[in-house]
Amino acid sequence: MTTAPTARTLPHPEREALRLEAVLHALADPVRLRVVRELAVSEEKLPCSSFDLPVTKSTTTHHFRVLRESGVIRQTYRGTAKVSELRRTDLEAVFPGLLDSVLHSAARQERRLGSG
Template structure:
């Protein structure tokens, strides 16, 4: 069962859901950008400067969060996203290496 913020546990992460989330070019780009950051870096949704509305940006981050790709933390009037690098490497070994090699 996901936690109160909608983050699935390691065991709940499903490859089909992760791949579905990554199938969108904007979401794939977000994950690729987070991979280029030092581990543990938290970025606000607005820092990605996506060419879509605020509500669509929110939807993209919700999809990434519910798939287990990112962890989001409330920061007042915004949310910061961190790539769940350790958990993803544990659950799906090699997936992040593939994304990193194909930005």
């Protein structure tokens, strides 16, 4: 079941509806993984505009939608801006250790290969 959106809310899958293949698909893209890594170290929700991504605005919107619809992030409105946060608790409850493993592996890969 997906939370029904209203005029100022966005649909998010319920914890019980999270699917491993959707989460892995969302995390497999380098741009989306970059977003997740930035959210993982943030102490607060971040507006989409705070991310410096190497893609167009419409592609950025697509990446955030994939992350939201897979259940990796939760987006809410703060005024006119959308802010995002990791659904760390939900992901850990359904897929224990997955997010931490992916984040750790991504950091190791960056050290090994560089950021490019």
